[in-house]
Amino acid sequence: MAWFYTDSIPAGSQDFGSNGLAFAVLNNAVGPQLSFWLYNYCESATDPGDTLQVLLYDNIGGVWLGPLNFNRCDSSKPNGWDEKLIDLTNVAGVDLRGKDYSASAAPIYLVFSAGWDNPAGDKDYDILIDDVKVTWTCPDTLAFVTETLPPALVGIAYTAQVKVTPALPAGVAATNMRISGFPAAWGCGSTATAVSSTTTETTFTITCGAAPSPTDVGVKKIKIEVDDDYAGGSRCRLISKTFDLAVQPFDCSAVQLKATPASGVLPSGTAGVAGYSTAFSTAGSINATAPITMSKSSGTLPPGLSFGAGPVLAGTPTNPGSFTFGATLKDAKNCVADVGPYTVSIGGTCGTYTLYPSALGSGQEGVAYSATIDVVFAAPATIPTAVAVPPYTFTYTGTLPPGLTLAASTDGTKAVLSGTPTADGTYTFTVTATDAGGVCKGSRTYTVTINPTPCGTITITPADLGSLKVGQAVNVDLDASGGTAPYTFSATGLPAGLSINASTGVISGTPTTAGPYSVTVTVTDALGCTGTKTYTGTVAPASQPVSITSIEKAPVYGFKLDVKGSGFQSGLTVKIGSTTWTNYVYKSSSWIRLRGTGLKALFPKGVPVTITVTNPDGGVATGTYTR
Helix, strand or coil: CCEECCEEEEEEEEEEHHHHHHEECCCCEEEEEEEEEECCCCCCCCCCCCEEEEEEEEECCCCCEEEEEEECCCCCCCCCCCEEEECCCCCCCCCCCCEECCCCCCCCEEEEECCCCCCCEEECCEEEEEEEEEEEECCCEEECCCCCCEEEEECCCCCCEEEEEEEEHHHHCCCHEEEEEECCCHHCCCCCEEEEECCCCCCEECCCCCCCCCHHHHEEEEEEEEEECCCCCCCCCCCEEEEEEEEEEHHHHHHEEEEECCCCCCCCCCCCCEEEEECCCCCCEECCCCCEEEEEEEEECCCEEEEECCCCEECCCCCCEEEEEEEEECCCCCCCEEEEEEEEEEEECCCCEEEEEECCCCCCCCCCCCEEEEEECCCCCCCCCCCCCCCEEEEEECCCCCEEEEEEECCEEEEEEEEECCCCCCEEEEEEEECCCCCCCCEEEEEEHHHHCCCCCCCECCCCCCCCCCCEEEEEECCEEEECCCCCEEEECCCCCECCCCCCCCCECCCCCCEEEEEEEEECCCCCCEEEEEEEEECCCCCCCCCEEEEEEEEECCCEEEEEEEEEEECCCEECCCCCECCEEEEEEEEEECCCCCCCCHHCCCCCEEEEEEECCCCCCCCCEEC
């Protein structure tokens, strides 16, 4: 449609659009504008022009919008037709996006007022309302942020979130997301079940009412379509994507059990006061199957409190103290997760902890000792339901017998004093048992006497020191038994050149003087007990010099060898290689002859063989013969 008016407009108002202007603007449109043409005419360089007012009537709201003012003279432009634009996002402070005037009578009124520079009330105007239109553009193209759907698990109702960007405009509904491809038995519906937006993206939530069955295992093709909000039946943006949804057999590794609070200090209570209750939320759990239960996994619950459905820690506490414990979450499919640790402080009156027996037995130095201390609990009269709360922590003040230690038994219900006393005497100490709450405790003072241990017989070996000779190194290892290790060794009367190691008992050195000796060895054990042994004998003089100067084949029939040298003694020993050879003739102190069957065989041809001569006094000489 078009309206055209020229020449002058009378003062007052004039309807140039009585048939109405039909248009609709998407509520997420960018820069929507309404345009018309006005003839720009300036009479002179200083012509202030005249105002043309435009009003719109909001047929939905039933209100006038405007006026918006335009001038007949715009000195920045040449005379001629000029397009005028009305910003539909701000018509006198009103945003018309999302308004649908396409099926209603919504005339545009052009109102001219001649009260500024023409008292006569008329002015020349050329106004062309031709092809009046609304222009707008879509926002940035929609895109999926979500690339893949989380897998579905057999036996767990499926839920997933699908995100798109940029954020959709206010007013977008869950129906702006349409779904297909889910098995009907899952009860997923054809649209999303919820929608939420941030400044940068919109999240659609898919929730299915029933769980996949084992026959669903495999891959499902899920088509998801998302559009923005729209008005007048025209979508601005639309995206579509087909996702591969993996349906997997149930596996606890896909289950995340969570509790709130996950750890920390819980509300305190008072012993004997009913109504303690602390609830835990498991709403943050993923793929869990209700009901989710909670149970203690470590530490100590406040006596009187227990976990119940919810889960909740509730009951009537009976014992004061500060109790720390861990907990385990378990769902209906036996998937588990550990949470905590938690701490609960309970105030109130302690019961009585008494240590038994009233006295401990004596012990003996060097003999293993063990005594058990039990703890007996009596509830206070005001809280008869109070109970003992092991494990106990056992401490002591004073002095324990050296060698003994105080420790809790494996189950923490009693103390054990044990070890091997290392010193006699009388020792006094006070043992204190503190229960698991760390507040209630009991003590008792004990005196333990450790008697000295009678000394036993300490035996020293070997029986003798062996042969000793001047100039010949000695290494005799003495050993002690029958006492309490470690032992300390000492000796008197050792031959000159010898000494004894106090810790190892080794007598070593090289004798320097020949003659008789009498050595007394004393051993002292860890308890101070001693044992002695006397060794007697004679240090032999040093060996006389002996040497081999030549070895030659004897000039007689058969294979015989003449060994010549000096210092040979009657009764000497001959070795050929490693073989002791007894068939020889002692000729003199400078000559012996080797003979006998098999002698030749000990000397392979071309191989040097060593001959060793050892005198009765220990002197040794060697020589080499090659056949």
